[in-house]
Amino acid sequence: MVGGSSKRLRELAVVAATLIVALIALRVSARNPGELSALDRGILRLVSPGQAAMSYVARGITGVAGRYVELKGVRAENEALHRENRQLRTELMEMRRLAEESGRYQRLLGLRDATPAEMIAARVIAVDASPYFRVARVDIDRGEGTVRRGMPVLTPEGVVGRINRVAGKSSDVLLLVDPRSALDVIVPRTGGRGILRGKSGENGYRCSIEYLARGEPVKEGDAVVTSGVGGAFPRNLAVGHITRIIPGAVGLYQDVEVTPDVDFARLTDVLVVVAPPPAPDPDPGSHHTPGRGMAVIK
Amino acid sequence: MRSAATLIVAYLLLILQSTVLELAPVHMAVPSFGLLVVLHVGLSTSKWTISSAAVVAFVTGYLFDLVSGAPQGVHAFVFTLMALFARALTTRVAVNGIVLGAATSFVASLLSSFLVVLVRAQVAPEGGWGGLRQAPLEAVLTGIVGPFVLSLFRRLDGRVDTARSRVGLARGPHGGGTSMSMSLTERR
Numbered sequence: 273m274v275g276g277s278s279k280r281l282r283e284l285a286v287v288a289a290t291l292i293v294a295l296i297a298l299r300v301s302a303r304n305p306g307e308l309s310a311l312d313r314g315i316l317r318l319v320s321p322g323q324a325a326m327s328y329v330a331r332g333i334t335g336v337a338g339r340y341v342e343l344k345g346v347r348a349e350n351e352a353l354h355r356e357n358r359q360l361r362t363e364l365m366e367m368r369r370l371a372e373e374s375g376r377y378q379r380l381l382g383l384r385d386a387t388p389a390e391m392i393a394a395r396v397i398a399v400d401a402s403p404y405f406r407v408a409r410v411d412i413d414r415g416e417g418t419v420r421r422g423m424p425v426l427t428p429e430g431v432v433g434r435i436n437r438v439a440g441k442s443s444d445v446l447l448l449v450d451p452r453s454a455l456d457v458i459v460p461r462t463g464g465r466g467i468l469r470g471k472s473g474e475n476g477y478r479c480s481i482e483y484l485a486r487g488e489p490v491k492e493g494d495a496v497v498t499s500g501v502g503g504a505f506p507r508n509l510a511v512g513h514i515t516r517i518i519p520g521a522v523g524l525y526q527d528v529e530v531t532p533d534v535d536f537a538r539l540t541d542v543l544v545v546v547a548p549p550p551a552p553d554p555d556p557g558s559h560h561t562p563g564r565g566m567a568v569i570k
Numbered sequence: 571m572r573s574a575a576t577l578i579v580a581y582l583l584l585i586l587q588s589t590v591l592e593l594a595p596v597h598m599a600v601p602s603f604g605l606l607v608v609l610h611v612g613l614s615t616s617k618w619t620i621s622s623a624a625v626v627a628f629v630t631g632y633l634f635d636l637v638s639g640a641p642q643g644v645h646a647f648v649f650t651l652m653a654l655f656a657r658a659l660t661t662r663v664a665v666n667g668i669v670l671g672a673a674t675s676f677v678a679s680l681l682s683s684f685l686v687v688l689v690r691a692q693v694a695p696e697g698g699w700g701g702l703r704q705a706p707l708e709a710v711l712t713g714i715v716g717p718f719v720l721s722l723f724r725r726l727d728g729r730v731d732t733a734r735s736r737v738g739l740a741r742g743p744h745g746g747g748t749s750m751s752m753s754l755t756e757r758r
Contacts, residue, residue, distance in 0.1 A: 286621035290628045290650050297632070297643030302693040305641060315636055319585070323637070326589040398637070401588035403599050403704040404686050407639025409588070436639060444639040452694050469696070 305452075306421045306436050316439035320397065323442075324411050327397040331540075379428035380543055390547035391426070392418065396539040397442070406450035406470060406477075408432070408539055411442050419443050422504060424545040430510035430533035431455065431498060432542050445542070448511070448532055449477040456501040457481065457511055464488030465499055468511060468530060477536045479512065481528045488526070490514055496530050506545070572617065572730045573626055579726060580607040580630045583719070584637050599708040601715045604634040605682050606675060608649045609716070610723040612656025613665050613674070617727050620657055627653035640686075641693045648685040652678060668717040675716025679709035 301307075308316070380393060394410035401407075412419060425432040425445045433453055436446040446453050449470040457468045466484035484490065494514045500507025516529035583603035607630050611623040618626070631649030635642045655678065659665065665674050683705035690701075 283619060283621040287624045287650075287654065290621075290624045291647065294628055294631070294643050294647035294650055298641070298647055298689065298693055299643075301641040301643055305694070312636060312642065315633070319581070319633070319637060322581070322585045323588060326585045330589050398588035401584070401600075401634070401638035402640055402645075402686070403708060404683070404690055404701045405638055405640040409637075409639065446639070452696050454696075 308437055308439055313439040316442060320409070320411065320439070320442035323409060324395075324397045376428075376541060380541060382428065391543040391545050394425075394443070394542050394544055396542060399536065399539055406447040406453075406536070407436065408445045408447060408536070409442055410445055410542060410544070412544070413441075416441050418546045419544055420546075424505045426509060426543045426545065427534055427539070427541070429535070430512065431505065432534055432536075432539065434504070435544065443544075447477075447536055448479055448534070449536060455505065455511070456499045457496050458499045459484075459488065459490050459494050459496055459514070460508075461494050462488050462490055464490055466525075466528075468496065471529070477532055478515075479530045479532060481514075481530060483525050484528055486524060486526045490517065490526075490528060492517060504545075571734065572727065573622060575726055575730055576607065576611065576626055576723065577629055577633075579723070580604065580626075581633060583607065584630075584634055588637050599704050599711060601711040602679055602682065602708060603715075603719065604630050604645065604649065605652060605679055605712060606716055606719040607723070608652045609656050609675060609678055610720050612653040613660055613720070614724070614727065615657070615660050617731075620654075623653045623657060624650050641690075644686060644689050644693060648682055648689060651685060652682050655681065671717035671720050672713045675720070676709045676713030679712035680705055683708060 392412060392414065394412045396408050397411045398409040399407075410425070419435055419438050421435055421438060423435045425434060431448060433445045433447040433450070435443050437444040447470070448455065448468065451470045453468075453470045455468045456465070458465045464484050466481040468479050469482055471478040471480050481496070492514055496511045496514060498505040498507060498509040498511060510533050512530040512532040512534075514528055515531040518527035518529060520527075580603075583606075587600055587603045608623075608627040611618045611626045614623075627649040628646050631644075631646035632642065634640070634645040634649070638645070656674075659674070663670070663674075665671060683702060687701050687705075
């Protein structure tokens with residue numbers, strides 16, 4: 273009887289200790305968001321290869337399924353022609369896929385050349401494991417150790433977000449649509465400025481602009497770009513378009529909804545800005561040694 | 571051995587959850603596989619003591635926090651609470667069969683979503699209380715896959731028992747090997 277109650281007490285003590293450890297972990301992460309302990313980094317180093325492999329397999333299956341759907345409609349009278357046709361189509365599809373991939377890389381290269389900042393490429397291996405935290409995980413083949421928390425992440429379509437946690441080759445990207453994300457933006461048509469924040473509670477990928485003055489004559493369809501304030505994000509990068517101006521706002525600011533230009537559900541490759549754009553040359557006439565950024569790339 | 575096997579399968583399911591969006595037509599929600607692991611350890615009173623269920627739930631939640639990019643501790647805390655919820659549920663309802671398995675997974679997913687948003691509001695207040703609109707869809711998906719994943723884990727437990735009995739280690743949750751050995755003998 274006594275043994276039974278002491279065992280029960282021990283059980284309850286373990287449960288209580290587990291809950292306390294969880295609460296301590298919560299408190300630590302609330303104080304230092306983005307900080308990872310050595311244990312966390314070790315676990316992530318173990319987990320990331322599995323995610324990368326699974327992501328690779330998933331993309332392969334999607335490609336095969338897509339090809340199957342396209343091939344299903346093909347009917348040939350002659351069996352030989354049918355086979356040949358199928359083979360040619362498969363090859364064509366493969367070529368298209370390669371061309372699309374090549375185009376994607378070219379667009380990434382184009383963005384890298386056009387943006388006055390030093391960037392490295394990364395591959396997305398996981399997106400949105402939890403619908404309550406909009407985070408993507410990226411794998412960096414080269415440049416391990418250069419990525420830091422807060423660095424911007426881009427695609428040719430626009431801004432993706434910024435690095436939140438780093439663990440070896442893989443990093444977590446806090447997407448623009450996460451409510452914890454905040455980015456200084458402007459509406460170029462009117463010059464209005466505000467803070468873009470992820471919109472929680474939405475089933476789609478949406479953001480809103482906070483602190484946009486009521487007097488700003490923005491309208492649906494207006495482009496939204498980075499302001500460059502803060503120095504981390506280069507200026508004039510595409511962010512999204514205004515899709516709704518919510519009526520009935522009171523006070524100094526208006527309520528504006530923005531749809532990002534990036535399709536977060538189909539992220540595959542991204543660029544991480546590892547060095548900010550160089551400061552404007554105060555004396556453009558004389559030439560100095562190249563600094564970081566565009567001069568380094570070119 | 572049972573905990574290690576369960577955590578390995580949990581790890582694989584969490585990786586599947588974080589990459590399944592590549593295949594899924596619905597990009598906004600995926601089934602919560604991590605929660606189903608927790609439900610299994612919480613509901614299986616004959617195999618898991620409450621302390622081992624809580625520890626496995628904590629580790630699964632912590633792993634999910636790392637995989638999903640959530641602040642550390644959010645899912646670790648919520649999943650531990652969910653293991654206790656499941657254990658409390660077993661005192662009132664015997665969760666057997668597809669319908670009850672699906673219903674339990676659905677309700678647990680809704681409750682877990684609410685708790686995650688509640689804890690998130692404390693840890694990252696800028697996230698606010700939003701996000702619950704996704705909860706019903708996630709709960710439906712979890713309810714659909716729930717019975718199958720729970721059945722998979724029951725099979726896994728059965729395999730572990732068989733392996734343990736082969737090496738003479740068969741033990742129930744309370745340290746005695748008699749009950750499992752007897753049930754195996756009876757089955758034979």
